[in-house]
Amino acid sequence: MPVQLLKIIKGKSETPLPSHLQKEDLKHLQEGFDHTNKYFQGIVILSYPLTKLRDGTDFFKVVLQDLDNSCSRINSINILIYGKMAEDCAKVIRHGDTVVVAGFKLAKSPTAREDGRHGCHLEMSEEAGSAIYVCGYPTLSVIGVNIIFPSVAPKYVYTPLNCLKDGTIVNLYGVVKFFKPPYVSKGTDYCSVVTLVDPSNVKLTCTLFNGNLDSLPKIYKVGDIVRFHRIKIREYNGQMQGITSVGFASLTFDGTVGAPIVPRTSSKVYTFMDEEQKTIEELRVWAASNLSISGPAAKLSGVQPMLFFDLTCQLVGKAKVDGSSFLLKVWDGTKCPYPTWKVPVEARDLEGEKVLLHQLRNLTVDVLVYDNHVQLAKSLKIGSFLRIYSIHTKQANADNEDVSHIEFHLHGGTCYGRGIGVLPESNPDVKELKAFLESVDLADSQNIESMSSMELDGTFNNVTDLESHLQRCQQLSVTVLTDHQDLNNTELKTILNSTAPQQYRIRAKLRTYKPQKLYQCIKLHCSKCNSLQEVPDGDDFDFILQGSAVTAPNPELHNTSWYDSAMWTTQDQKQRKIAIHFVKHDEMLQQPEDTLLMIEGGTLKEVWKLTKRFKCVIPVRSTEDDLELLDLSAPFLLQGNIKYYGCKQCSTPKPIKSLSSIAAEQRPSWEPTEIAQVLGIELLQYVFIMKFTLVDGTGALNAYLFDYEKFFQIPASEILTNNFLQQKMQMTMNTLCPPGRKLDDLPWLECFIKSYNVRDAMKHQVYYQIFDTTVAEDVV
DNA sequence: TTAGGGTTTG
Numbered sequence: 001m002p003v004q005l006l007k008i009i010k011g012k013s014e015t016p017l018p019s020h021l022q023k024e025d026l027k028h029l030q031e032g033f034d035h036t037n038k039y040f041q042g043i044v045i046l047s048y049p050l051t052k053l054r055d056g057t058d059f060f061k062v063v064l065q066d067l068d069n070s071c072s073r074i075n076s077i078n079i080l081i082y083g084k085m086a087e088d089c090a091k092v093i094r095h096g097d098t099v100v101v102a103g104f105k106l107a108k109s110p111t112a113r114e115d116g117r118h119g120c121h122l123e124m125s126e127e128a129g130s131a132i133y134v135c136g137y138p139t140l141s142v143i144g145v146n147i148i149f150p151s152v153a154p155k156y157v158y159t160p161l162n163c164l165k166d167g168t169i170v171n172l173y174g175v176v177k178f179f180k181p182p183y184v185s186k187g188t189d190y191c192s193v194v195t196l197v198d199p200s201n202v203k204l205t206c207t208l209f210n211g212n213l214d215s216l217p218k219i220y221k222v223g224d225i226v227r228f229h230r231i232k233i234r235e236y237n238g239q240m241q242g243i244t245s246v247g248f249a250s251l252t253f254d255g256t257v258g259a260p261i262v263p264r265t266s267s268k269v270y271t272f273m274d275e276e277q278k279t280i281e282e283l284r285v286w287a288a289s290n291l292s293i294s295g296p297a298a299k300l301s302g303v304q305p306m307l308f309f310d311l312t313c314q315l316v317g318k319a320k321v322d323g324s325s326f327l328l329k330v331w332d333g334t335k336c337p338y339p340t341w342k343v344p345v346e347a348r349d350l351e352g353e354k355v356l357l358h359q360l361r362n363l364t365v366d367v368l369v370y371d372n373h374v375q376l377a378k379s380l381k382i383g384s385f386l387r388i389y390s391i392h393t394k395q396a397n398a399d400n401e402d403v404s405h406i407e408f409h410l411h412g413g414t415c416y417g418r419g420i421g422v423l424p425e426s427n428p429d430v431k432e433l434k435a436f437l438e439s440v441d442l443a444d445s446q447n448i449e450s451m452s453s454m455e456l457d458g459t460f461n462n463v464t465d466l467e468s469h470l471q472r473c474q475q476l477s478v479t480v481l482t483d484h485q486d487l488n489n490t491e492l493k494t495i496l497n498s499t500a501p502q503q504y505r506i507r508a509k510l511r512t513y514k515p516q517k518l519y520q521c522i523k524l525h526c527s528k529c530n531s532l533q534e535v536p537d538g539d540d541f542d543f544i545l546q547g548s549a550v551t552a553p554n555p556e557l558h559n560t561s562w563y564d565s566a567m568w569t570t571q572d573q574k575q576r577k578i579a580i581h582f583v584k585h586d587e588m589l590q591q592p593e594d595t596l597l598m599i600e601g602g603t604l605k606e607v608w609k610l611t612k613r614f615k616c617v618i619p620v621r622s623t624e625d626d627l628e629l630l631d632l633s634a635p636f637l638l639q640g641n642i643k644y645y646g647c648k649q650c651s652t653p654k655p656i657k658s659l660s661s662i663a664a665e666q667r668p669s670w671e672p673t674e675i676a677q678v679l680g681i682e683l684l685q686y687v688f689i690m691k692f693t694l695v696d697g698t699g700a701l702n703a704y705l706f707d708y709e710k711f712f713q714i715p716a717s718e719i720l721t722n723n724f725l726q727q728k729m730q731m732t733m734n735t736l737c738p739p740g741r742k743l744d745d746l747p748w749l750e751c752f753i754k755s756y757n758v759r760d761a762m763k764h765q766v767y768y769q770i771f772d773t774t775v776a777e778d779v780v
Numbered sequence: 781t782t783a784g785g786g787t788t789t790g
Contacts, residue, residue, distance in 0.1 A: 185783070243783090
């Protein structure tokens with residue numbers, strides 16, 4: 001039979017291809033070669049309608065892509081089919097099918113120059129003895145030649161995530177572990193990034209593109225379940241990656257156990273049978289106990305400053321602000337407990353129902369969206385239901401305001417899935433929100449401006465709870481002393497009128513503090529020269545790494561008595577050389593989590609990835625006779641999330657081989673202080689530096705907090721890279737100095753402070769520093 | 781082509 005549908009059983013074709021046939025690579029399809037016993041296999045990326053030639057012969061043309069060479073510049077070839085075979089093929093061949101062709105005639109392709117395909121085309125007909133094997137719609141897998149498909153009811157095979165192979169096109173199911181809602185890419189399409197997991201516990205990150213927003217999966221939250229058809233698998237950075245291929249289609253399901261199984265899709269036609277329903281149910285059950293899905297989303301009434309969260313809300317108004325930002329006025333029926341900012345816009349620029357905007361003025365919040373989100377935000381329809389992902393609440397003081405307010409930002413970029421999704425009215429969360437919005441009594445909301453949301457949202461069950469909480473804050477101290485309990489309190493006025501240096505115990509309120517942006521309070525301190533410096537940002541490090549990558553690794557320095565080396569060249573145009581030197585212990589390599597390695601020529605991302613797996617990473621470069629550290633503006637050591645820096649002024653870097661002394665220790669601990677010492681580096685320490693304005697009714701003084709860890713019980717070294725700790729610290733500051741409160745309502749702090757003199761030629765000043773004080777346990 | 785998950789600092 002010249003046109004044959006193949007069927008696969010247990011991974012093997014039921015009807016094997018004739019054994020004399022051998023697979024031919026696309027690049028070997030050249031004139032002058034003998035193709036008699038060869039076959040070519042490809043995937044249908046284009047097919048034209050069946051037509052008749054002038055002489056009445058049927059003619060059918062398809063384009064096959066060679067998956068084995070899909071990354072080559074030329075990876076597809078035209079197949080011209082004539083006569084009865086054309087008619088037969090037109091009936092069965094579909095986009096995305098895998099097709100095997102044999103017995104073809106090869107001829108120069110007159111259209112190669114314009115279509116960019118192979119320089120030859122293949123001509124086929126029954127008369128010429130050609131044979132076509134169609135691995136029917138759908139393609140199940142492409143493994144060698146053993147392919148595929150039922151000729152009647154299509155039955156799809158789904159590949160578990162731990163069985164994915166490079167260069168294949170597969171169907172799969174997965175539970176959404178992470179996703180970026182579709183956003184406008186820098187190219188021509190929308191992009192959505194989705195990370196899936198399945199019971200094989202393997203993760204797959206898929207990058208999906210489509211010019212039509214509707215054709216991307218309709219994922220609304222982590223835990224949703226997706227079914228992808230015809231997704232292409234590629235290897236990227238040593239891991240499997242999914243990417244949209246021709247014919248990609250998806251279904252998305254709510255991942256909640258017991259919820260109705262209703263696929264979300266833009267396809268008008270899709271198969272969905274009992275068996276697949278069972279798969280969804282099984283995945284839901286698996287996900288319920290194996291995937292951490294966060295609880296109910298935050299409401300406006302529950303926001304805290306300095307949080308990132310997903311807000312489900314309704315759009316009430318929108319307005320242009322400037323080129324890089326756009327305003328959305330939204331509400332969710334609850335009231336934010338803090339004063340919220342109002343972004344000034346021209347009344348004529350504000351779209352939305354004027355009456356409703358006025359009625360809801362105390363319940364709507366202004367969300368400023370930036371950069372890449374502006375285009376999508378502009379297109380949103382007033383009244384639509386949105387989920388704004390990874391919205392950021394920021395506490396700020398306007399210049400002319402005494403009390404701080406909360407700002408809502410959707411920053412630029414798509415990190416952590418930051419973006420905006422429109423939810424359909426059928427979404428269960430929207431149904432619930434709609435019902436709630438309808439129940440909100442607008443007359444009430446206008447009278448509750450001064451009311452705390454704690455009373456509104458039930459965080460506190462009754463008035464007694466609320467009162468006791470307020471009392472706790474107002475009477476007890478939110479800080480405690482770690483020493484000198486026998487000292488008596490001294491009034492601030494007395495302290496201000498006394499000479500320095502002295503030590504005092506005080507009871508005061510924190511009226512304000514600086515910096516308000518907490519990330520700005522982390523500095524690097526050199527205990528030798530007592531200097532303070534800013535923490536360099538990632539760009540500086542990237543720049544230094546790029547500069548060092550210009551020097552190629554010196555092979556003479558590889559594989560010494562105390563480290564083993566590996567070197568390779570990147571496949572991209574830059575042909576960058578990377579060398580990694582794994583430090584040995586007792587002439588043996590250690591477990592990755594105990595290993596210190598040195599890297600030459602790595603990028604920021606590569607270095608960052610290595611820190612996830614190995615204990616210590618030291619970026620180095622080659623000289624003629626040893627490896628050396630990079631410029632000290634870059635971290636000389638990375639451990640976990642922490643970058644360790646050396647003082648430029650006080651360090652005298654020693655040769656890298658000095659490290660071998662630690663490697664020779666019985667149990668090398670690779671402590672940063674020890675590494676710094678043998679490398680001649682004066683280690684800079686991360687510190688919190690803040691200025692507290694304290695008041696007690698008799699006076700006000702500014703006291704400095706200089707703290708490595710003790711006050712907040714959070715290591716200063718970890719705060720810049722740990723979002724959880726940042727939130728914890730912000731909440732601590734909110735307790736010590738609650739935004740929007742009057743002085744009377746601020747809590748008391750008990751502190752030790754010491755006064756000291758600072759004199760220079762021009763003036764003499766007394767400064768105060770907090771010491772031996774820590775935040776109370778029930779505040780942290 | 782686009783992006784290739786890992787928060788801005790407005």
